[in-house]
Amino acid sequence: MYIQHWKFILFRHMPDIDALMQEWPGEVEEFLKEINLPTGALDLELPAYVDIICAVLDIPVYKSRIQSLHVLFTLYSVFKNSQHFRHLAEENYMENEDSIADRLVID
Numbered sequence: 030m031y032i033q034h035w036k037f038i039l040f041r042h043m044p045d046i047d048a049l050m051q052e053w054p055g056e057v058e059e060f061l062k063e064i065n066l067p068t069g070a071l072d073l074e075l076p077a078y079v080d081i082i083c084a085v086l087d088i089p090v091y092k093s094r095i096q097s098l099h100v101l102f103t104l105y106s107v108f109k110n111s112q113h114f115r116h117l118a119e120e121n122y123m124e125n126e127d128s129i130a131d132r133l134v135i136d
Contacts, residue, residue: 042089043088043089043096043097043100044087044088044089044100046100046103046104046107049086049087049088049100049104050104050107050108050111066085067081067082067085076094079094079097079098079101080094082101083097083101086101086104088100088101088104
C-alpha cells in the first residue's frame with residue numbers, strides 16, 4: 030500500500046516552532062497572570078480572533094491566514110504532546126485541587 034506524504038510549503042517566512050516554544054521573559058509571565066487572555070466568548074468575527082491569538086503567540090498573519098493557522102495548530106500539537114508541559118500542567122492541577130473549577134451542570 031502506497032501512502033503519499035504531503036509537504037506543506039510555506040510561501041512567507043514563519044517562525045520556527047522551537048523558537049515559539051521558548052520560555053517567555055518573567056515580566057511577560059507575570060503580566061499574563063494579571064490579565065485574562067481572550068476567550069471564544071469575545072464578540073468578534075473569527076478572522077479577528079485568529080489575528081489576536083496569533084499576535085499573542087508572536088505568529089505573523091498575512092493576507093491569507095492559512096499559513097498562520099498551520100503554525101498555530103502545529104504549535105498546539107507540539108505543546109499538547111510535550112512531556113515537559115504535560116508534567117507542568119499536572120503539577121499546576123495538583124496545586125489547585127482545592128479550588129472550585131468551572132463546571133457546566135445540566136439537571
